[in-house]
Amino acid sequence: MIRAIVTDIEGTTSDIRFVHNVLFPYARERLAGFVTAEQYKEPVSTILNNLREEVAQPEATTAELIEVLFAFMDEDRKSTALKALQGIIWRDGYVNGDFKGHLYPDVLPALEKWKAQGIDLYVYSSGSVAAQKLLFGYSDEGDITPLFSGYFDTLVGAKRDVQSYRNIAAQIGQPPASILFLSDIHQELDAAEAAGFRTTQLIRGDDDAASHHHQVNSFSNIKPEQIPS
Ligand SMILES: CSCCC(=O)C(=O)COP(=O)(O)O
Numbered sequence: 001m002i003r004a005i006v007t008d009i010e011g012t013t014s015d016i017r018f019v020h021n022v023l024f025p026y027a028r029e030r031l032a033g034f035v036t037a038e039q040y041k042e043p044v045s046t047i048l049n050n051l052r053e054e055v056a057q058p059e060a061t062t063a064e065l066i067e068v069l070f071a072f073m074d075e076d077r078k079s080t081a082l083k084a085l086q087g088i089i090w091r092d093g094y095v096n097g098d099f100k101g102h103l104y105p106d107v108l109p110a111l112e113k114w115k116a117q118g119i120d121l122y123v124y125s126s127g128s129v130a131a132q133k134l135l136f137g138y139s140d141e142g143d144i145t146p147l148f149s150g151y152f153d154t155l156v157g158a159k160r161d162v163q164s165y166r167n168i169a170a171q172i173g174q175p176p177a178s179i180l181f182l183s184d185i186h187q188e189l190d191a192a193e194a195a196g197f198r199t200t201q202l203i204r205g206d207d208d209a210a211s212h213h214h215q216v217n218s219f220s221n222i223k224p225e226q227i228p229s
């Protein structure tokens with residue numbers, strides 16, 4: 001029996017093009033100015049020190065760190081420091097109404113149905129927890145954050161690491177076999193499966209022939225009670 005569902009965002013609840021064509025450029029245009037202006041204030045000061053640790057360059061200047069951050073954005077590196085900064089910068093965009101968090105139309109009805117069935121809902125994304133709350137708080141469908149019981153980001157580990165899913169199960173307090181993980185990326189589903197989770201892959205665009213996971217093209221086609229263990 002499924003007691004909890006953990007969902008990815010990019011490519012699963014939300015269009016990858018919203019993340020790559022709207023969110024990422026918005027942060028990219030503002031990152032250097034924001035970091036320069038805020039470098040001595042919290043939380044940016046601590047984030048920059050975390051980045052110095054992450055790249056093992058304890059003496060790196062702010063200008064050098066900004067170069068690192070641009071290289072990370074170029075390669076879509078899921079750096080906790082970069083994700084924290086992006087999340088802070090996106091806040092203005094949401095609050096000013098520059099954009100809303102994209103949701104596929106099939107997502108909200110399914111989340112509401114599962115919640116009404118007593119299934120607890122969680123989010124796991126490389127985007128920071130703050131960024132996740134913004135996307136769902138300022139979504140196309142309004143504030144849907146009351147549906148979620150918790151959020152996980154790279155602080156529990158990387159999305160392709162098995163241990164991350166063990167950490168999530170421990171924090172949720174449910175056995176892995178009673179948790180369903182939804183993602184568009186089969187390597188993430190492989191890691192979740194290795195931790196004992198049940199899995200379903202969202203195919204929002206191209207087929208993924210390299211995947212052995214149960215596949216659907218819409219949340220409306222996910223029946224938690226029918227997912228094989
Ligand atoms: C909270 S929306 C922004 C998601 C994001 O920043 C990102 O890098 C998505 O990565 P994921 O590994 O979750 O696909």
Ligand SMILES: [Mg+2]
Nearest residue numbers: 008010011184
């Ligand atoms: Mg994804």
